[in-house]
Amino acid sequence: MSNExxxxxxxxxxxxxxxxxxxxxxxxxxxxxxxIPVLQEAQNIYGYLSKEVIDRIGKKMAIPTSQIYGVATxxxxxxxxxxxxxxxxxxxxxxxxxxxxKTILRALEDNLKISAGxxxxxxxxxxxxxxxxxxxxxxxVLMVNDDTHGRLTPEAIPDILARYL
Amino acid sequence: xxxxxxxxxICAGTGCTASGSKKLEAALHEELVKKGLDKExxxxxxxxxxxxxxxxxxxxxxxxxxxxxxxxxxxxxxVESHLYKGRVVERLLYKEPVTHESVPNYxxxxxxxxxxxxxxxxxxxxxPEIIGDYIANGGYEALxxxxxxxxxxxxxxxxxxxxxxxxxxxxxxxxxxxxxTQKATGxxxxxxxxxxEGDPGAFMDRSILEGDxxxxxxxxxxxGYAIGADExxxxxxxxxPLAIKRLTIAIAQAEELGLLGENIFNSGFNFHLKxxxxxxxxxxxxxxxxxxxxxxxxxxxxxxxxxxAISGLWGKPTNINNVETFANIPQIINxxxxxxxxxxxxxxxxxxxxxxxxxxxxxxxxxxxxxxxMREIIFDIGGGIPDGKNFKAVQIGGPSxxxxxxxxxxxxxxxxxxxxxxxxxxxGGLVVMDETxxxxxxxxxxxxxxxxxxxxxxxxxxxxxxxxxEILTRITDGEGKVGDIELLEELARNIKNTALCGLGQTxxxxxLSTLRYxxxxxxxxxxxxxxxxxxxxALTGYKITDKCxxxxxxxxxxPAEVISGELKGRxxxxxxxxxxxxxxxxxxPLKAIIxx
Numbered sequence: 001m002s003n004e005x006x007x008x009x010x011x012x013x014x015x016x017x018x019x020x021x022x023x024x025x026x027x028x029x030x031x032x033x034x035x036i037p038v039l040q041e042a043q044n045i046y047g048y049l050s051k052e053v054i055d056r057i058g059k060k061m062a063i064p065t066s067q068i069y070g071v072a073t074x075x076x077x078x079x080x081x082x083x084x085x086x087x088x089x090x091x092x093x094x095x096x097x098x099x100x101x102k103t104i105l106r107a108l109e110d111n112l113k114i115s116a117g118x119x120x121x122x123x124x125x126x127x128x129x130x131x132x133x134x135x136x137x138x139x140x141v142l143m144v145n146d147d148t149h150g151r152l153t154p155e156a157i158p159d160i161l162a163r164y165l
Numbered sequence: 166x167x168x169x170x171x172x173x174x175i176c177a178g179t180g181c182t183a184s185g186s187k188k189l190e191a192a193l194h195e196e197l198v199k200k201g202l203d204k205e206x207x208x209x210x211x212x213x214x215x216x217x218x219x220x221x222x223x224x225x226x227x228x229x230x231x232x233x234x235x236x237x238x239x240x241x242x243x244v245e246s247h248l249y250k251g252r253v254v255e256r257l258l259y260k261e262p263v264t265h266e267s268v269p270n271y272x273x274x275x276x277x278x279x280x281x282x283x284x285x286x287x288x289x290x291x292x293p294e295i296i297g298d299y300i301a302n303g304g305y306e307a308l309x310x311x312x313x314x315x316x317x318x319x320x321x322x323x324x325x326x327x328x329x330x331x332x333x334x335x336x337x338x339x340x341x342x343x344x345x346t347q348k349a350t351g352x353x354x355x356x357x358x359x360x361x362e363g364d365p366g367a368f369m370d371r372s373i374l375e376g377d378x379x380x381x382x383x384x385x386x387x388x389g390y391a392i393g394a395d396e397x398x399x400x401x402x403x404x405x406p407l408a409i410k411r412l413t414i415a416i417a418q419a420e421e422l423g424l425l426g427e428n429i430f431n432s433g434f435n436f437h438l439k440x441x442x443x444x445x446x447x448x449x450x451x452x453x454x455x456x457x458x459x460x461x462x463x464x465x466x467x468x469x470x471x472x473x474a475i476s477g478l479w480g481k482p483t484n485i486n487n488v489e490t491f492a493n494i495p496q497i498i499n500x501x502x503x504x505x506x507x508x509x510x511x512x513x514x515x516x517x518x519x520x521x522x523x524x525x526x527x528x529x530x531x532x533x534x535x536x537x538x539m540r541e542i543i544f545d546i547g548g549g550i551p552d553g554k555n556f557k558a559v560q561i562g563g564p565s566x567x568x569x570x571x572x573x574x575x576x577x578x579x580x581x582x583x584x585x586x587x588x589x590x591x592x593g594g595l596v597v598m599d600e601t602x603x604x605x606x607x608x609x610x611x612x613x614x615x616x617x618x619x620x621x622x623x624x625x626x627x628x629x630x631x632x633x634x635e636i637l638t639r640i641t642d643g644e645g646k647v648g649d650i651e652l653l654e655e656l657a658r659n660i661k662n663t664a665l666c667g668l669g670q671t672x673x674x675x676x677l678s679t680l681r682y683x684x685x686x687x688x689x690x691x692x693x694x695x696x697x698x699x700x701x702x703a704l705t706g707y708k709i710t711d712k713c714x715x716x717x718x719x720x721x722x723x724p725a726e727v728i729s730g731e732l733k734g735r736x737x738x739x740x741x742x743x744x745x746x747x748x749x750x751x752x753x754p755l756k757a758i759i760x761x
Contacts, residue, residue, distance in 0.1 A: 032479065035461035036444055040403075074463040074620075075444035077403050093365030094560065094596045095522035097610050103747070131447065131614060132365035133404050136522040136594075137180045137217025137529050146406050148183035154751065 018056050020045050025060045035063060035071055039078055048079040084119040084126035086164045088144050093132030095139040104140050105129065107154035111161055124165065169207045171248060174224040176289060177210040178375055179407055180217030185236070189221050192237040196244045206248055212376020212411075214289035215530030216276055219259060222289075224271055231271040232257040262526040262548045276527045279545050281508070283516050284492045285369075285532045288376030293411050296418040299379040305424055307498035311387050312432040320391040321347055324494070326502035328514035333359055333450070333487030334565065334591045335667070336513075336580040342484060345474035346392040349482035356389045356397035357478065357485040359455055363402065363447040364563030365614065367594035369518040369530055370488035374401070374408035377492070378415035382438060384491030386425065387498060389436045392484050397436065400455050402443045412440055447618035451666045452485045454620065465620045466666035487592070489518060509535035513579035521547045523596040524554065533578075540574040543597060554599035558682065562591025564611040565671030567678025568604070587678040589671070603700035604683040605690050609637040611675035615668060626669030629660040633676060641701040645691035654680065699760040702745040709736050709749075712757035719749035719758060 024041045028034035038061070042053050049072055058065040072078040090105050109115055112125055119126040135141045138150025142160075149160055175181075175190050190208060197203040214222050219233035223243075230253055235243065239257060246252045258267035261275055268274050282288075291298035299305070311320055325340025346354060358381060362370040373381060385397050401409050416438050419425040427435045441459050448454045449464040456478050458464035477483025493515060497505045506514050513535040519542060522528050526548030533542060539559060543549070550556050558568040567588035569576065576582055580590050598607070616630040633656050636649050657673030664670045680687060689695050696704040709719070715733040725744045730736030738749070738758075750758040 033441075033459055033461035036458065037442070040442060040444065070463055071461070074465075075446050077443075077445035094563065094594070094610070095366045095528070097365075098523045098596060098598060098602055098607075103751075106746070130404065131363065131618070132367075134362065134368035134371040135179050135183060135217070136366055136368055136520060137220070138183055139522060139528070141183070148179055150180070150183045 018053070021053065021056060022060070025057065029061075035061065035068065036075075039068070039072060043078060048082050050080075082119070082123070084123045086124060086144055087126050087128065088142060089128050089130040089133065090116070090142045091131075091133050091135070091140065092129045093136065093139075095136035096132075096141060099139045101140040103154050104142065104152050104157070107157040108142075108161075111157055125161070167204065169205060171206045172209055172226040173206060173248075174209045174211050174226065174290070176212070176214055176220060176222040178213030178217070178220075178289075178372060180213065181220035181222055182407075184217075184220040184234075186221035188237050189223075189235055189240070192240045193244070196240050197248075200244055200249065202244070202248060209292055210294070211290060212288045212293045213372035213530070215285060215372060215532075216274075216527065217530075218526075218528040224289075228253075228269075229271045230269055231259060231274065233259045262551070275548060276529065276531070276546055279537075279541060280532050281516050281534050282532045283496055284373065284380070284489060284518060285376070285530065287380065288372055291377065293376050293378055294414050296379060296415065296422060296424075299377070303499065304379055304495075305383055307495035308383050308386055308424065309430055310498055311390055312430045312434055317347060317391045317393060320387065320498070323502045324391070324497060327497045327505040328502075328509075328512075329490065329493055329497065329505070330513065330580060331487060332489035332493070332517065332593070334562070334589065336590055339486060339490055342474060342486070343388065343391050345472065346394075346482050346484040349475050351482045353396075353481045354392055354394035355478045355481055355483040356385050356392065356394045357452075357455070357459070357473075357483055358385055358397065358399045358491055359450065359452065359485055359487045360399055360401040360405075360408070361443050361450045361455060362405075362488070362592065363450045363618075364565075364592045364594050366522050366560075366563055366596045367520045367592040369520055369593060371405050371408055372530055373488055373492050373518075374405070375411055378408075378412045379419065380492045380495060381488055382412075382415055382419055382425065384486075384494035385438065386429070386436050387494050388484060388486070388491065390434055392482075394484070395435045395437065397438045398441050398459055398478070399438065400441045400443060400449070400459060403445055409440060409442060416440070446620070447614075448620045448666070448668050451668055454666070455485065456483065463620070465622045466668075468665060489593075510577065510579045512581055517578070517590065517593055519593045519595045521595050521597065523560075524550055524599040524602070525597040526551050535579045536577045538575050539569060539578055542578065542595065543574070547597065550597065550599050554601065557598045557600050557602060558604065559598065560596040560607065560611075560675070561594070562589040562674075563594045564615050565589060565667065565674055566591045566594075567674045568598075568607070568682060569678075570682040587674070587681055589674070601698055601700070603641075603696050603698035604679040604686045605637065605641055605696075606698075606700045608676045608679045609634065609641055612637060612672065615672040619668065619672075623663075623665035623669060625660045625663040626665065626672065629656055629664075630669070630672050632656055633660075633673065637676070640687065640690050641696070641703065643690075643694045643701075643703045645687075645694075647691065649691060650680065650684070650687055702747075705760050706740050706743060706745060707738055707747065707750055707758055707760060709738060710757050710759060711735065712755050713753075714755060714757075716754065718752050718754065722748050722752045724748060 054068050116129050140152045141150040223232040223235045246254050260267050321343045329339040330336045446464045449458045451466045454464040454466040473483040516532050518532045531546045558570050560568045612634045616634045619626045621627045657677050660673050699705045713735045720728040727739040727742040
């Protein structure tokens with residue numbers, strides 16, 4: 001997902017031309033309950049859901065913009081602001097919690113000089129927390145894009161970050 | 166014909182992939198080619214073995230030798246010694262944590278010996294991306310049997326007789342659910358698989374989907390036939406990319422062989438499956454919220470009745486079961502209800518997969534017959550508590566469940582016994598805690614989770630969990646007041662009785678059960694302003710003991726610059742200004758800085 005994001009984020013002209021988005025909208029036009037997959041694919045193209053993208057989807061799918069905002073803000077997967085090239089998701093699940101996931105989050109915040117939920121000024125990293133990624137056997141864990149890193153210690157963080165620079 | 170003399174099984178589950186199993190596989194392949202062994206030795210990529218702790222895992226057959234934490238650099242030795250000369254590489258074998266004896270064979274491992282792996286039987290032993298592997302192990306026989314020789318009523322009856330209960334948490338009898346949907350009137354019906362495994366600390370559904378996806382597809386198709394549905398949805402968490410990938414492959418392969426689609430086995434029965442990717446909302450594990458999400462709406466639950474069996478997806482009768490429930494179906498059909506009902510206890514039949522995590526030696530997945538004791542699961546299978554610490558409690562059922570103290574270790578694990586002691590089966594997450602876990606902090610952790618995941622539709626859950634969390638935060642910050650415990654209990658009772666859906670109704674459980682078994686810990690936080698486990702940072706400080714040699718590392722590390730002392734002299738921390746980050750304790754080479 002993330003690579004696609006990186007490659008395609010500028011593939012469409014943000015000022016009115018929505019070729020890729022329109023393609024997706026055509027693909028889903030006869031499907032019931034297509035709003036969430038459409039938003040997911042739109043986010044894959046643009047990296048986030050801008051006002052223009054949401055307006056376009058609303059118009060084409062004949063769904064009120066307010067309803068799309070309702071859905072987009074309900075699910076944690078959707079983002080209304082631009083995000084970094086690499087998405088770091090630090091697991092805060094139970095297994096990680098009892099194995100000191102807090103220190104991992106703090107090490108990330110210290111290294112990146114941002115807090116959870118923020119993006120670095122160079123847009124290289126966005127730091128997020130996640131409730132559980134289901135890799136509890138390796139707790140504490142984090143995901144960078146689709147890669148899972150486990151058995152973490154605060155000391156291991158700089159090395160992991162360096163791999164994505 | 167090509168002759169294969171050995172199979173090397175490499176786990177490609179999420180855990181082992183994170184530990185480097187892909188690189189290991191590439192290195193092994195290269196080495197086999199180099200040594201000219203690639204024609205006679207076959208590498209098989211498998212799903213999860215459930216023993217993620219020790220990954221990457223490698224099993225070599227026919228011997229069944231079980232190697233753990235195998236690294237790329239171990240490959241030449243492994244090939245030269247085991248595959249070439251037939252000598253086991255002793256240093257890569259698993260060593261039992263208590264006896265320190267190395268265990269050469271897969272089946273002799275303490276972790277596996279007491280398990281009864283039925284649902285997980287194929288996981289780790291077949292390639293989940295090849296349908297032939299599943300079929301060779303008896304896959305799709307149940308579907309064939311059902312479609313060619315059983316009426317839909319007989320199928321429902323078989324599941325009812327087997328006594329299977331929902332594995333997603335509630336424990337509702339599966340056969341009854343199927344019967345309701347079967348009897349509901351409607352021209353169109355749906356089967357939905359709930360794979361929105363959101364409980365932090367549970368990952369059995371993920372492993373089944375990644376390791377044996379066809380079992381779930383077969384179970385869903387049998388259900389479709391039984392209730393009269395021709396369409397199904399798998400609602401999978403977006404956080405599980407590998408599960409989604411393997412399911413997509415599995416569905417395509419099943420369609421190609423005519424095991425999904427039109428006129429399956431020439432029976433006139435049609436069944437189509439689609440994957441719906443979740444978008445990150447815990448409440449979507451609740452069935453009515455899940456249906457709303459498939460329909461493309463905000464995933465908010467609605468009052469029941471009507472139950473989905475009568476009015477579900479797009480208002481049509483819908484049967485929803487969890488992944489593990491569907492994965493149980495094929496074996497019930499193949500072996501019969503009586504065989505299944507003979508496993509387990511009187512009211513809880515079959516096996517249950519538990520995810521063992523936390524302060525335990527063997528983290529991983531364990532499938533055991535219902536009715537086994539918690540002690541057997543934690544100490545015999547889980548290998549006990551690491552680092553010489555003592556067992557304190559186990560949290561069962563995730564944020565909806567409760568904790569069990571050591572006095573209840575001999576409790577048989579089944580749906581009803583757990584509810585009696587204030588916990589619940591939930592999805593089967595077991596988080597083990599030792600004396601370094603603070604129970605108030607744990608309750609706060611779960612409540613913070615349910616509070617942030619509350620969808621906000623009903624007031625008791627939206628406001629009530631928020632107020633409870635505020636009280637718990639106050640207590641762990643050292644500002645607890647007399648009367649806080651009683652207030653928590655009152656709020657908890659009200660939320661339980663009045664919330665709209667399962668999320669709210671069970672959200673107070675972690676607080677109630679920790680209060681039930683560890684009330685004293687709450688009292689110590691409130692009255693003595695002390696955290697006995699040394700977890701709540703506002704109630705603990707760091708001390709430098711006389712082990713200090715005055716290296717000065719802590720002084721350099723301290724971000725608040727509050728450590729003083731001369732080189733080679735004992736250092737001290739200014740307790741007033743200390744921000745309690747713990748960095749000094751982590752850096753101290755002599756472990757001379759302790760909490761307390």
